[in-house]
Amino acid sequence: MSIQNKVALVTGAGQGIGRAIALRLAKDGADIAIVDLNEDKMNEVSREVEALNRKATTFKADVSDREQVYAAIDHAEKTLGGFDIMVNNAGIAQVQAIADVTQEELDKIQKINVDGTLWGIQAAAKKFIERKQKGKIINASSIAGHNGFALLGVYSSTKFAVRALTQAAALEYASQGITVNAYCPGVVGTDMWVEIDKRFAELTDAPVGETYKKYVDGIALGRAQTPEDVASFVSYLAGPDSDYMTGQAPLIDGGIVFR
DSSP, rough: OOOTOOOOEEEETTSSSHHHHHHHHHHOOEEEEESSHHHHHHHHHHHHHHHOOOOEEEEEOOSSSSHHHHHHHHHHHHHHHHHHHEOOOOOOOOOGGGGGGHOOOOOOOOHIIIHHHHHHHHHHHHHHHTTTOOOEEEEOOOOGGGGGTOOOOOOOOHHHHHHHHHHHHHHHHHTTTEEEEEEEOOSBBBBHHHHHHHHHHHOOOOOOOOOHHHHHHHHHSOOOEEEEHHHHHHHHHSSGTTTTSSSSEESSSSSSOOO
């Protein structure tokens, strides 16, 4: 396998896209550090990774807290015997009209989506440099990091910010053999989209399910995205076939936003 015996840390790995990424990287031969806030879900993913004959460890951390992110990476290195791949997957959505966004809502989403990504980049790069090795940093952006969407304005702004951090970090760390890229999913059939759809229904009086259907109907490939679709692309970014790629944030959305 292309990443056989590498160590990968995935934030937000207890469910959804993060879980799919953790399992795909394990199938590809990596040992996995599972980072999340939900211990029960982390433990379940850990068992799934171990069923694939790979090592797994869990670490409860809030990615908006810089010290906790650094501690998670230290734990992964100590427990799994190395550190090679950082996937900054953890994030939250927010559906709100720009006119109604509160300071509390703004602070919460920025601390998780932007600060959490920054701390992950920073801590991973520091560890790679300390270990005198190359490394892969992979960040979660979105189609909303390429296009702003109505009622998703602040969420979109955080995902644009992830793209900017990805580009800047790629330039800063390239000379040390560290690549930094992002992935930009579209409409993924996860619990997050269930909540997004419910919130759209509250704000627009649309029936529950209608917003999700509208977005899915607009996908060129004719179906909603699965977490495994995203994980397949992250697998490429984590492996040696992407070694000459850095600072990029490709769309993996089935054909919604075109660049």
